[in-house]
Amino acid sequence: MRFFVPFDARNPKTxxxxxxxxxxxxxxxxxxxxxxxxxxxxxxxxxxxxxxxxVDVDAPVTVDDRPLTPAVEDALAGTDLPxxxxxxxxxxxxxxxxxxxxxxxxxxxxxxxxxxxxxxxxVRTADFHVDFHGVSIRDHRERAREAGVEPATLDSFRLALxxxxxxxxxxxxxxxxxxxxxWLREAGVDVAATDGRxxxxxxxxxxAEPG
Amino acid sequence: MRFFVPFDARNPKTxxxxxxxxxxxxxxxxxxxxxxxxxxxxxxxxxxxxxxxxVDVDAPVTVDDRPLTPAVEDALAGTDLPxxxxxxxxxxxxxxxxxxxxxxxxxxxxxxxxxxxxxxxxVRTADFHVDFHGVSIRDHRERAREAGVEPATLDSFRLALxxxxxxxxxxxxxxxxxxxxxWLREAGVDVAATDGRxxxxxxxxxxAEPG
Numbered sequence: 001m002r003f004f005v006p007f008d009a010r011n012p013k014t015x016x017x018x019x020x021x022x023x024x025x026x027x028x029x030x031x032x033x034x035x036x037x038x039x040x041x042x043x044x045x046x047x048x049x050x051x052x053x054x055v056d057v058d059a060p061v062t063v064d065d066r067p068l069t070p071a072v073e074d075a076l077a078g079t080d081l082p083x084x085x086x087x088x089x090x091x092x093x094x095x096x097x098x099x100x101x102x103x104x105x106x107x108x109x110x111x112x113x114x115x116x117x118x119x120x121x122x123v124r125t126a127d128f129h130v131d132f133h134g135v136s137i138r139d140h141r142e143r144a145r146e147a148g149v150e151p152a153t154l155d156s157f158r159l160a161l162x163x164x165x166x167x168x169x170x171x172x173x174x175x176x177x178x179x180x181x182x183w184l185r186e187a188g189v190d191v192a193a194t195d196g197r198x199x200x201x202x203x204x205x206x207x208a209e210p211g
Numbered sequence: 212m213r214f215f216v217p218f219d220a221r222n223p224k225t226x227x228x229x230x231x232x233x234x235x236x237x238x239x240x241x242x243x244x245x246x247x248x249x250x251x252x253x254x255x256x257x258x259x260x261x262x263x264x265x266v267d268v269d270a271p272v273t274v275d276d277r278p279l280t281p282a283v284e285d286a287l288a289g290t291d292l293p294x295x296x297x298x299x300x301x302x303x304x305x306x307x308x309x310x311x312x313x314x315x316x317x318x319x320x321x322x323x324x325x326x327x328x329x330x331x332x333x334v335r336t337a338d339f340h341v342d343f344h345g346v347s348i349r350d351h352r353e354r355a356r357e358a359g360v361e362p363a364t365l366d367s368f369r370l371a372l373x374x375x376x377x378x379x380x381x382x383x384x385x386x387x388x389x390x391x392x393x394w395l396r397e398a399g400v401d402v403a404a405t406d407g408r409x410x411x412x413x414x415x416x417x418x419a420e421p422g
Contacts, residue, residue, distance in 0.1 A: 097366055112368065114325075115378065116385055116402065116409035134404040137385060153386075155308055157323065157371040167326065174327055174348060175364075191327065193345040198327035 001102060001122075002048060002079045003040045006068055007033055007088040009053040015165050019189070019202055028183055032163060033057065035091040035178035042095030043102065045084065050075055068132040076123060076130070085130075086120040087113070091172050091180035092158040093120075100154060107149025111159035112137045114168075120159045125149055169200040212313060212333075213259060213290045214251045217279055218244055218299040220264040226376050230400070230413055239394055243374055244268065246302040246389035253306030254313065256295065261286055279343040287334060287341070296341075297331040298324070302383050302391035303369040304331075311365060318360030322370035323348045325379075331370045336360055380411040 012029035013020075020028060033049070037059050040047040049061045050071055064071040076083055084102065086093060090113075101111055101120055108128050113119035116135040127147035131139040144151035161171045163180070172181050173191050188203035223240035224231070231239060244260070248270050251258040260272045261282055275282035287294055295313065297304060301324075312322055312331055319339050324330035327346040338358035342350040355362035372382045374391070383392050384402050399414035 094366075100366075112386065114382070116381060116404070135385070135402055135409050138402075155305075155311075155367050155369050157368045158366050160368040160371070170327060171325070174346070175323065191346055191349075193327070198346050 001045045001082055001084055003045045003084040003086055003098075004050045004062075004072060004075045004079075005033065005036055005040070005047050005059075005086055005088050006072060007049050007051045007055065009051045009055040013089070013163065016163075016169075019166055019169075019200070020187070024187065028180065028187075029089070030057070031179040031183040032091045033088045035176070035180050036086055036088050036093050038178060039093035039095055039098050040084075040086060043098035044095075045098065045102070048075070049088070069130055072130045072132070077126075081126060082122055082124040084120065084122045086111075086159070087117075087162050089162045089164070090119050090159055091163060091178055092161045092175050094158055097156050097158040100156065101159065104152045104154060106152035107147065108140070108144040109152045109154055110137060110140050110144075111154040111156055113162045114160050115164075117162065119162050120154070166200050170198050173200070174198075212256045212293055212295055214256045214295040214297055214309075215261045215273075215283060215286050215290075216244065216247055216251070216258050216270075216297055216299050217261045217283060218263070218266065220262045220266040224300070224374065227374075227380075230377055230380075230411070231398070235398065239391065239398075240300070241268070242390040242394040243302045244299045246387070246391050247297055247299050247304050249389060250304035250306055250309050251295075251297060254309035255306075256309065256313070259286070260299070280341055283341045283343070288337075292337060293333055293335040295331065295333045297322075297370070298328075298373050300373045300375070301330050301370055302374060302389055303372045303386050305369055308367050308369040311367065312370065315363045315365060317363035318358065319351070319355040320363045320365055321348060321351050321355075322365040322367055324373045325371055326375075328373065330373050331365070377411050381409050384411070385409075 013025045037047045047059050049059050052065050107125040109122045111120035118136040118140050125147050129143050141151050191198050192201040224236045248258045258270050260270050263276050318336040320333045322331035329347040329351050336358050340354050352362050402409050403412040
């Protein structure tokens with residue numbers, strides 16, 4: 001099955017600017033993408049990167065600089081169904097998680113992201129339209145019902161975790177085993193226990209060179 | 212199977228103090244607990260509330276005012292294995308999620324919580340010892356290996372979400388269907404879209420009476 005992987009090739013991961021400079025954030029975003037591509041391929045599916053600008057990556061790339069919703073909408077319209085999507089910043093994705101997503105027998109299967117997002121989906125009905133603006137998991141449920149199908153929701157922590165904020169790095173370090181986790185370790189990011197949830201720390205201010 | 216449900220009966224959910232007063236937090240904590248008990252029972256298992264102080268709830272209660280680790284340790288030592296545990300503040304827990312946890316064939320199965328915690332587990336070996344201090348998911352993996360078993364990790368968003376911070380309320384509203392979600396709605400908490408992840412808001416300052 002074709003899996004589109006939307007990727008911000010221009011200014012990725014701006015909310016990590018307190019920890020990483022521009023070049024580091026671009027490197028890290030590529031490591032996240034590599035983990036997602038590996039998960040899709042490991043599940044036996046075919047990823048296509050849907051990028052906002054040309055990007056040199058070992059996968060087919062479709063460049064579309066429009067906002068996410070029309071770009072994905074056109075990508076899905078131009079491919080055979082069923083087709084899938086998984087966000088490029090979900091480094092805990094595994095082949096098993098992708099297989100669980102694909103195994104759900106529903107017209108539309110949604111994998112929620114933390115904070116109201118939609119991190120992955122599989123579409124089996126041409127009547128479904130994506131909507132990544134706002135609280136997309138809620139909107140996608142509505143769009144599925146408008147298409148005449150009851151959406152299924154996949155219960156997956158691995159697909160729920162997209163990397164947006166520093167706290168998300170803790171999850172990558174604790175649960176990841178791919179390029180993103182390795183990159184963070186080389187960049188000196190570690191897990192610090194606090195009174196509540198743990199937090200990421202970065203050693204010193206030494207400008208450690210990851211990679 | 213016996214499932215222990217640790218519950219802070221004294222001063223629960225202090226990190227929600229910006230939204231709810233003491234009495235509200237106690238009410239909300241009871242709604243969270245009710246959802247967890249319903250999930251355990253719905254999965255065909257038997258919950259025992261492991262409370263820090265006496266609590267009037269429709270389930271067997273064991274009172275133990277010690278810290279979580281020795282209280283759970285003694286509870287597990289005093290019951291037949293396999294036995295389970297699920298945190299009382301996981302209102303997205305469903306019978307299906309509990310059944311998936313129990314179905315894993317491993318000496319120790321862990322359901323990670325956001326931020327390094329362990330929100331649920333099933334123990335099949337008496338040699339395993341719990342350790343809820345610090346980054347417990349990492350510690351529990353080590354304790355399992357010390358007990359001679361390779362721990363299994365359940366990939367569940369529903370069990371990963373424990374309610375600690377205001378942002379967690381968004382997940383309850385978007386994905387919950389039990390008493391906690393209903394309580395939040397009656398308390399006037401809603402989901403507000405922002406530039407990034409959505410946030411919870413509470414209407415007015417009207418002292419809306421949930422319940």
